[in-house]
Amino acid sequence: MDGLFPRERAVVAPGAVHVPGWLSLDRQRELVAACREWGRGPLTYEHTVLPGGGVMSVRSLCLGRRWVPYRYLDAVEVELPGWLGELGREGVREAYGEEGLPFVPDTALVNFYDAGAGARMGLHQDKEERSGAPVVSLSLGDRCVFRFGNTANRGKPYTDVELASGDLFVFGGPSRFAYHGVPKVLAGTADPALGLTGRLNITLRETGLRGEARPWPEAAHVEGRP
Numbered sequence: 001m002d003g004l005f006p007r008e009r010a011v012v013a014p015g016a017v018h019v020p021g022w023l024s025l026d027r028q029r030e031l032v033a034a035c036r037e038w039g040r041g042p043l044t045y046e047h048t049v050l051p052g053g054g055v056m057s058v059r060s061l062c063l064g065r066r067w068v069p070y071r072y073l074d075a076v077e078v079e080l081p082g083w084l085g086e087l088g089r090e091g092v093r094e095a096y097g098e099e100g101l102p103f104v105p106d107t108a109l110v111n112f113y114d115a116g117a118g119a120r121m122g123l124h125q126d127k128e129e130r131s132g133a134p135v136v137s138l139s140l141g142d143r144c145v146f147r148f149g150n151t152a153n154r155g156k157p158y159t160d161v162e163l164a165s166g167d168l169f170v171f172g173g174p175s176r177f178a179y180h181g182v183p184k185v186l187a188g189t190a191d192p193a194l195g196l197t198g199r200l201n202i203t204l205r206e207t208g209l210r211g212e213a214r215p216w217p218e219a220a221h222v223e224g225r226p
Helices: 025-038 082-096
Strands: 010-013 016-019 046-049 055-064 107-113 121-124 135-141 143-148 159-163 168-171 180-186 199-205
Touching: 010 159, 016 082, 025 107, 025 135, 025 199, 055 121, 082 135, 082 168, 082 199
Parallel strands: none
Antiparallel strands: 010 016, 016 168, 046 055, 055 107, 107 199, 121 180, 135 168, 135 199, 143 159, 143 180
């Protein structure tokens, strides 16, 4: 509960579902510990350099199939943990119910936002995947403003959602290729019991690059189960 009333589950757009407080504090702590362990090697959190020479303000690492702007490599330095893939499947079931194809993620991008350094994420599409499966996003640490837009361009209409530690956000179906980003992180808003300064975000995706690409059904369940 946040204040007097709990934050409520919401369908932000068709196929885009926000579930506040989905992860318990203990589960959040486990994920923070795992993120720290992953960054000790052979992977490290690094600022991604874009093809045009720009440098992203967030620091990232990739588990499973490796993403680089703007494609996936065959290289896998650290396998995607089975338990993390299962957590992603739990998130899809939470958002959409039991219907639909199974979610089989083979990559996870972990982004660290240093609020003190003004880290943010510009509006972009996740479009390098060949699978139409949804994207599963888990938030840890500081709250942020998450801007969820339309599929046509970076302009309006868009909706700003405040994501807090433990929140689940899943987007698929008609919203799978919506522009989205993080214009602001609210520094110092994390629960001190979490032991994290800044914000971590884990996004699980199914690339569709192993075997045949497959669509995700745009059935009623992608509206978000009640």
